[in-house]
Amino acid sequence: MRIAMRVALAASAIALTIGAAQAQEKTLKIGTEGAYPPFNNLTADGKLEGFDIDIANALCDEMKVKCEFVTQEWDGIIPALQAGKFDALIAQMSITPERQKQVDFTNKYIDTPPAIVAPKDSDLKGVTKEDLAGKTIGVQNSTTHFAYAEATFTDSTVKAYPSAQEYQLDMANGRLDAINDDIVSLQQWLDTPEGSACCKLIGTFKSVPEIHGLGAGIAVRKGEDDLREKFNAAILAIRANGKYKEINDKYFKFDVYGE
Numbered sequence: 001m002r003i004a005m006r007v008a009l010a011a012s013a014i015a016l017t018i019g020a021a022q023a024q025e026k027t028l029k030i031g032t033e034g035a036y037p038p039f040n041n042l043t044a045d046g047k048l049e050g051f052d053i054d055i056a057n058a059l060c061d062e063m064k065v066k067c068e069f070v071t072q073e074w075d076g077i078i079p080a081l082q083a084g085k086f087d088a089l090i091a092q093m094s095i096t097p098e099r100q101k102q103v104d105f106t107n108k109y110i111d112t113p114p115a116i117v118a119p120k121d122s123d124l125k126g127v128t129k130e131d132l133a134g135k136t137i138g139v140q141n142s143t144t145h146f147a148y149a150e151a152t153f154t155d156s157t158v159k160a161y162p163s164a165q166e167y168q169l170d171m172a173n174g175r176l177d178a179i180n181d182d183i184v185s186l187q188q189w190l191d192t193p194e195g196s197a198c199c200k201l202i203g204t205f206k207s208v209p210e211i212h213g214l215g216a217g218i219a220v221r222k223g224e225d226d227l228r229e230k231f232n233a234a235i236l237a238i239r240a241n242g243k244y245k246e247i248n249d250k251y252f253k254f255d256v257y258g259e
């Protein structure tokens with residue numbers, strides 16, 4: 001009887017251990033663009049790096065799951081999530097009312113202001129509609145910055161680009177009068193030899209919540225409340241335990257979480 005009981009207890013212990021291991025080995029597929037440094041960028045040797053990637057890994061560690069990353073071009077990134085290509089989207093996607101009709105968002109994990117960059121010899125004095133009248137402005141397509149530029153800079157020519165790298169190339173080659181994007185992405189480019197050689201920061205401006213949203217959040221498919229709340233709890237946890245600050249300070253000199 002005692003031997004049988006010991007065998008049964010040992011079997012139960014093994015089952016619990018295997019169950020715990022399997023739970024920890026669960027994989028979450030995380031979608032990202034891979035073309036928006038310093039947030040998410042695919043290197044020449046095929047490695048993903050950046051703030052979003054480190055944050056995603058920290059959140060997966062907190063949730064005791066494994067992260068598996070999937071890259072997707074920005075224009076098709078929400079349809080890819082909806083189609084089940086990945087489980088969650090961590091790619092600097094701003095939380096906006098229009099997007100909330102298509103996906104559910106966690107609370108924000110970052111919130112930084114938009115800005116304008118121009119050539120070093122530019123006569124631009126500010127970032128208003130009047131300042132940019134008659135100018136050609138490059139912006140990444142299907143972003144909140146593009147939506148803002150189209151709605152605000154109506155006296156300018158707003159030119160859409162598939163990625164930030166492509167508007168940066170045209171800017172460096174003198175084909176644009178200005179570019180509009182997130183301050184962090186623009187400053188990171190200005191810190192490179194190519195960016196510093198051609199261009200300068202004109203200034204930042206206040207986000208418009210109705211257009212720019214309420215910061216960037218993690219997108220999940222509609223109705224996946226359990227996953228969304230697990231991410232929310234993990235965001236709070238890495239903010240509290242110092243992991244967020246560690247990642248923040250690796251990339252930036254100020255707190256990108258915002259107020």
